[in-house]
Amino acid sequence: MAGLVILILIGLAYFGWRDQAFQWTLFFNTFRGLHAGWLAVAGLVALSTYLGRAVRWRVLIRPFKPNSSLWNLTSATAIGFTAIVLFGRPGEMVRPFLIATKEKLPFSSQIAAWFLERIYDLLMALLIFGFALSRVQNSGASVGEGLQWVLSIGGQAVGILASICLAVLVVLRMFSEWAEHRLLDSLKFLPEKHYGRVAHFVTSFTRGVGSTRSATAVLQVVLLSVLEWVLIVICYVCVFRASPQMAQFKLMDVLIFVGFVSFGSVVQIPGIGGGMQIVSVVVLRELFGVALEVATGMAVVLWVITFVVIVPVGLLLAFHEGLNWHKLRQMEQKAVAMAQEGSC
Numbered sequence: 001m002a003g004l005v006i007l008i009l010i011g012l013a014y015f016g017w018r019d020q021a022f023q024w025t026l027f028f029n030t031f032r033g034l035h036a037g038w039l040a041v042a043g044l045v046a047l048s049t050y051l052g053r054a055v056r057w058r059v060l061i062r063p064f065k066p067n068s069s070l071w072n073l074t075s076a077t078a079i080g081f082t083a084i085v086l087f088g089r090p091g092e093m094v095r096p097f098l099i100a101t102k103e104k105l106p107f108s109s110q111i112a113a114w115f116l117e118r119i120y121d122l123l124m125a126l127l128i129f130g131f132a133l134s135r136v137q138n139s140g141a142s143v144g145e146g147l148q149w150v151l152s153i154g155g156q157a158v159g160i161l162a163s164i165c166l167a168v169l170v171v172l173r174m175f176s177e178w179a180e181h182r183l184l185d186s187l188k189f190l191p192e193k194h195y196g197r198v199a200h201f202v203t204s205f206t207r208g209v210g211s212t213r214s215a216t217a218v219l220q221v222v223l224l225s226v227l228e229w230v231l232i233v234i235c236y237v238c239v240f241r242a243s244p245q246m247a248q249f250k251l252m253d254v255l256i257f258v259g260f261v262s263f264g265s266v267v268q269i270p271g272i273g274g275g276m277q278i279v280s281v282v283v284l285r286e287l288f289g290v291a292l293e294v295a296t297g298m299a300v301v302l303w304v305i306t307f308v309v310i311v312p313v314g315l316l317l318a319f320h321e322g323l324n325w326h327k328l329r330q331m332e333q334k335a336v337a338m339a340q341e342g343s344c
Contacts, residue, residue, distance in 0.1 A: 030297030038242030082314025125262035132259025
């Protein structure tokens with residue numbers, strides 16, 4: 001995965017700005033000049049976000065398991081995100097699969113928790129992006145062609161996506177039982193064997209979103225989501241402080257960067273594609289005027305600190321639990337297959 005990311009970034013550097021010779025010396029100097037202390041702090045903050053995710057997941061599954069083990073959730077979170085780095089997005093299902101196994105819960109209920117987590121994270125990303133968008137537009141900054149599309153539809157996209165997320169949360173909170181009955185009634189045409197399997201998945205899923213029915217739980221999840229993203233911003237601040245070329249970035253600059261990157265990772269930029277690394281290069285290059293080589297190097301650093309940093313921890317925990325590469329791969333494939341079966 002690391003090699004693939006670097007190849008993508010180099011390809012972007014070559015094909016995106018072919019009129020400019022790529023200075024490899026400047027690219028490698030981006031890494032040589034990094035301050036180890038700031039990077040260490042950034043890594044520790046990044047690791048703390050995974051603990052925060054485990055705490056939030058504990059709140060999400062409280063209706064199913066009031067006294068879930070925080071250790072089990074933290075271990076599964078670390079291993080799950082390691083699987084994402086190693087196997088790509090299909091590895092997303094490893095975490096809910098592990099938690100379901102460790103806590104003896106229905107897999108579909110953990111899919112529901114994962115779905116809710118995504119909704120809350122998307123709302124936070126949209127909130128930060130909306131703030132970043134307003135700051136950039138008010139500043140009158142010169143924006144390159146690669147980001148013109150984001151500015152042109154950004155405000156509308158934020159409104160539409162946020163409305164959809166809020167509507168989903170309202171439906172899950174107020175009409176989940178009604179929706180469950182309606183959905184099960186509409187599926188009665190299925191053969192009894194398939195209907196029983198789908199009915200079990202639907203029932204477990206709707207019960208898995210039970211945390212949305214408690215005002216206290218919703219407030220806790222919102223506060224934990226805010227804390228999660230505060231830690232993410234702090235992590236980015238530390239990474240920028242570690243770079244001599246980026247140390248002049250102010251907090252507002254970091255917030256703008258995080259806003260654009262979080263939005264660009266959700267909605268792919270036409271002609272460029274998605275992914276945190278590629279969007280990071282585009283934003284640094286076109287919005288902040290950072291040299292292409294430095295932007296490319298910093299995108300790699302940010303990816304390592306925010307994603308790869310969990311891999312050693314995840315692998316140690318996986319080996320401690322008797323999981324090797326082959327077993328992790330099998331677990332990922334089984335989890336994806338179960339998720340697909342339940343949705344069929």
